[in-house]
Amino acid sequence: MLTAFGDSRSGNCLKVKWMLDITRRDYQWIETDVTTGSSRTPEFLAKNPAGQVPLLILDDGRPLAQSNAIILWIGEGGRFVPTDAYDRARMMEWLFWEQYSHEPYVAVVRFQRTLGGKSEHEIEPRLMERGHAALARMEMVLSGADWLVGTAPTLADLALVAYTRVAHEGGFAMNRYPAIQAWILRVEAAFAIG
Amino acid sequence: MLTAFGDSRSGNCLKVKWMLDITRRDYQWIETDVTTGSSRTPEFLAKNPAGQVPLLILDDGRPLAQSNAIILWIGEGGRFVPTDAYDRARMMEWLFWEQYSHEPYVAVVRFQRTLGGKSEHEIEPRLMERGHAALARMEMVLSGADWLVGTAPTLADLALVAYTRVAHEGGFAMNRYPAIQAWILRVEAAFAIG
Numbered sequence: 437m438l439t440a441f442g443d444s445r446s447g448n449c450l451k452v453k454w455m456l457d458i459t460r461r462d463y464q465w466i467e468t469d470v471t472t473g474s475s476r477t478p479e480f481l482a483k484n485p486a487g488q489v490p491l492l493i494l495d496d497g498r499p500l501a502q503s504n505a506i507i508l509w510i511g512e513g514g515r516f517v518p519t520d521a522y523d524r525a526r527m528m529e530w531l532f533w534e535q536y537s538h539e540p541y542v543a544v545v546r547f548q549r550t551l552g553g554k555s556e557h558e559i560e561p562r563l564m565e566r567g568h569a570a571l572a573r574m575e576m577v578l579s580g581a582d583w584l585v586g587t588a589p590t591l592a593d594l595a596l597v598a599y600t601r602v603a604h605e606g607g608f609a610m611n612r613y614p615a616i617q618a619w620i621l622r623v624e625a626a627f628a629i630g
Numbered sequence: 631m632l633t634a635f636g637d638s639r640s641g642n643c644l645k646v647k648w649m650l651d652i653t654r655r656d657y658q659w660i661e662t663d664v665t666t667g668s669s670r671t672p673e674f675l676a677k678n679p680a681g682q683v684p685l686l687i688l689d690d691g692r693p694l695a696q697s698n699a700i701i702l703w704i705g706e707g708g709r710f711v712p713t714d715a716y717d718r719a720r721m722m723e724w725l726f727w728e729q730y731s732h733e734p735y736v737a738v739v740r741f742q743r744t745l746g747g748k749s750e751h752e753i754e755p756r757l758m759e760r761g762h763a764a765l766a767r768m769e770m771v772l773s774g775a776d777w778l779v780g781t782a783p784t785l786a787d788l789a790l791v792a793y794t795r796v797a798h799e800g801g802f803a804m805n806r807y808p809a810i811q812a813w814i815l816r817v818e819a820a821f822a823i824g
Contacts, residue, residue, distance in 0.1 A: 485767055486727065498716060502730075505722035512715065521706065522692060528699035533680065535730045536696075573679055 438463035439493040441480070443470045445551065447543055447598030448503035449490040454594060454627050455510040471551055503598075504531045507591050516591050516627075523586045530584050530592035541567035543599040546606030556607055564607070571603065571613055578615040582622060589626040597623040632657035633687040635674070637664045639745065641737055641792030642697035643684040648788060648821050649704040665745055697792075698725045701785050710785050710821075717780045724778050724786035732768075735761035737793040740800030750801050758801070765797065765807055772809040776816060783820040791817040 440456060440463055442449030456463050468474045468489050476487045484491045484501045492500045492509070500506055508531075511517045518524045545563050548554040574596065577584060584592040601620050604610050610617060623629070634650060634657055636643030650657050662668045662683050670681045678685045678695045686694045686703070694700055702725075705711045712718045739757050742748040768790065771778060778786040795814045798804050804811060817823070 485770065486731065494716070500716075500719050500723060502723040502726040504726050505719055508722055509715065509719040521703070522688070522694075525694050525699055525703040528702055529694060529696040532696040532698050532726070532729055535726055536734075537680065540730075540734070576679065 438495065439466060440464070440490060441466045441468045441475070441483075441493075442490040443468055446470065446489065447602065448539070451503045451595055451598045452490040452492060452506050452510070454629055455507045455516075455591075458628055459510055459514060461510065504535060504591075504595055507594065511591050516589060516594065518586060518588075518590055520586070523590070526585045527590045527592045531595050534592075534595045537566070538570040538596065539599060541570060542603050542606060542608065545608070546599065546602055549606050559607065567603070567606070567608055568612075571600070571608060571610075571616065574600065574619075575613045575615050578619045582619070589623060593619075593623045594627055597627075597629070601629075632689065633660060634658070634684060635660045635662045635669070635677075635687075636684040637662055640664065640683065641796065642733070645697045645789055645792045646684040646686060646700050646704070648823055649701045649710075649785075652822055653704055653708060655704065698729060698785075698789055701788060705785050710783060710788065712780060712782075712784055714780070717784070720779045721784045721786045725789050728786075728789045731760070732764040732790065733793060735764060736797050736800060736802065739802070740793065740796055743800050753801065761797070761800070761802055762806075765794070765802060765804075765810065768794065768813075769807045769809050772813045776813070783817060787813075787817045788821055791821075791823070795823075 438456065438461055440452055442452060442465065444450065444467060453465065470489060474480065475489050481487055483493065483499050486501055488501060490501070490503050490506060492506045494500065500509055508517070518527060541563050545559055545567055548559060583589050584596060597620055600616060601624070632650065632655055634646055636646060636659065638644065638661060647659065664683060668674065669683050675681055677687065677693050680695055682695060684695070684697050684700060686700045688694065694703060702711070712721060735757050739753055739761055742753060777783050778790065791814055794810060795818070
């Protein structure tokens with residue numbers, strides 16, 4: 437059986453849970469509160485020296501970290517990973533873009549507002565600007581396409597929806613992005629996200 | 631023929647050049663100065679709306695962005711991408727970690743010092759701390775292994791070496807990391823990096 441360590445309030449962790457659920461894997465979920473240092477204990481650091489969740493422990497005890505690496509491992513060979521080499525490469529492009537240009541702004545601001553207790557005026561304007569730049573890029577793409585890559589849902593949609601669907605909790609006015617809002621509903625339906 | 635847009639001072643761009651060279655691809659390199667806005671012109675944004683280099687244009691004109699997605703596309707099926715599913719997943723883990731926990735500190739500080747003209751005391755201490763945390767994690771792993779994944783060089787080594795080999799230009803005292811220094815020489819030899 438697989439074991440997943442994760443904080444259910446984290447989009448990065450939920451990506452893993454959603455993929456485990458939709459591929460009907462047998463797994464146990466170990467809730468790991470990132471705000472109380474549970475991912476920084478000596479026991480946890482022995483499993484993942486980076487001190488981060490999500491962390492997946494395979495049947496044989498080997499660990500795997502990084503949300504997008506984990507969903508790729510779970511999804512490989514399935515319907516959410518394109519077989520076409522270019523579509524596959526574009527999916528990878530979005531996965532790296534998500535972690536570099538989206539998550540550090542959209543997710544971080546939401547974390548500061550919801551768990552960090554910061555008010556709107558305490559958020560660095562640069563973080564809001566870059567978050568909006570990421571959302572604007574998605575809006576542009578999704579104004580002309582149902583999915584981020586090709587003509588069917590892929591892990592790119594799953595990875596990007598994780599924090600985009602809760603971006604309003606960070607104060608991002610999502611009514612600016614009607615194409616994103618319609619896409620969120622499509623992705624939630626495709627991946628059975630409740 | 632492939633076309634690669636890149637700034638030769640950028641580790642992210644050099645990753646692509648090194649992979650194109652070692653796999654003996656037929657390509658043209660279009661030097662693109664990121665400090666003068668060359669990746670933000672309307673012509674460039676039409677190719678990559680993210681406004682970033684490296685950017686690879688395939689034979690048929692289709693674009694591919696994100697350094698690690700590009701080296702995966704180039705390397706797929708070759709000797710630097712493991713066929714074992716777990717080794718492959720661990721390679722992906724390092725590629726995502728590089729972009730999230732290493733590049734934003736080690737590369738950004740080096741950029742600020744070399745191209746941004748900042749002096750040592752103008753660098754945010756938090757960036758140096760996180761850069762050293764990333765290097766310390768690599769040192770720990772490389773003290774017990776020749777390569778980041780398994781027993782042979784992979785794209786994980788290539789991606790991580792890009793900014794690690796020039797980390798000293800950002801003011802990181804690399805004599806703290808003897809295992810990294812030995813690994814840099816191994817990776818440079820494996821990928822014929824001059």
